[in-house]
Amino acid sequence: MKKFRLILSVALLALASCAFADVPKVYMTKNITPAGLVAVYRAMNWKPVGKVGVKLSTGEPPASNYLRPALVKDVVQLVNGTIVECNTAYGGARSNAESHMKVAEEHGFTAIAPVDIQDAKGETVLPVKGGQRLKENYVGASFNDYGSYLVLSHFKGHAMAGYGGAIKNISIGMASSSGKLWIHTGGISRSSWGGGTHDAFLEAMADAAKAVSDARSGRMAYINVMNRLSVDCDCDGTPDEPDMHDIGVLASTDPVALDQACLDLVWKAPDSAKLKERVTSRNGFHTLEAADKVGLGSRKYELVVID
Secondary structure: OHHHHHHHHHHHHHHHHHHHHOOOEEEEEOOOOHHHHHHHHHHHOOOOOOOEEEEOOOOOOOOOOOOOHHHHHHHHHHOOOEEEEOOOOOOOOOOOHHHHHHHHHHOOOOOOOOEEEOOOOOEEEEEOOOOOOOOEEEEEHHHHHOOEEEEEEEOEEEOOOEEEOHHHHHOOOOEOHHHHHHHHOOOOOOOOOOOOOHHHHHHHHHHHHHHHHHHOOOOEEEEEEEOOOOOOOOOOOOOOOOOOOOOEEEEEOOHHHHHHHHHHHHHHOOOOHHHHHHHHHOOOHHHHHHHHHOOOOOOOOEEEEOO
C-alpha cells in the first residue's frame, strides 16, 4: 500500500510538472523600484540579440502617469537600450517628431538613454499572418534597426481598449501615426478615425501585435509595471486619479500571459471596482481572446513570485 501511495505521489508530481511545462512563466515582484524591474528582467533569463530598442510611453503632457525615468533607468541601461516611440495620431505634443522629442527631453528620457522616434522618417510594413482584421501592419521606419525589443509598459486602464499593457504597447504603441489609425479602424482607414467597430479595433490590436512579435520571434521581452492604476491611459495628459493600491512589477516573454496575469491581479484586488468597470465596459478581455486566437501567446500561465 505504501509503495502504491509513493507511485501515486510521484505520478501526481509528474502531472503537475507537465501542466506547467507548456505554459509561459510570468515573474512577479511587489517591489516597484529600479531594483525590482532589474530583478524580474533577470528572472526571465532572456538574452537580447543585436541592438536593443526599449519601447515605452514618453507620456502625454502635462500630468500623465508614464513610467518615470528614475524607475526604468537601471533596466534600460542594463540592456544598453535605445528608447523607441512613435508619433500619436490624435494631435497634441507628441504628434510630430520634433515636438515629441522635446517631450521626451522634458520628461527626462533623453538623460538616461538615446531616444528614437521611429516614424520620424516614415514607416515600414510588417505582414500579419493569420490576422482576423489586418493583413499588414505599419510601424516606424527604423523598426528594423533593432535586433531585439524590451517592452516596458505601465499597466492601467484605457478609454477605448479598457486596459493598456504589453499588447497595446506593441500594437498601437509601435504603430506609425497612420498605422495607429489603421488599427483603430480595424483596417479600414489610415487617414481618419471613423468606420470600424469597437471589437474590430480590439481584434486589430491583436493582429498588429502578432505582426510585431513575429518580426522579432524570440527576441522580445515584456515588463508591466502595476502602479498608479488609473482608469486612463498615459496618452491622457490629465488622467483620473487612481483609487486603488499599487500591485507590483510583472515580466514575461509572452505578452498575452503577462497581460492576463495583470488583469487577474486586478480582479483579485479589493479596491479595483473602478478599473474593473473600465475594462468590462470596453470589452477589454476580447483583446486577449483575439490575441490567443491568432497565436500571439497564451492566456494560461504560471505565476512565479520572486520576492
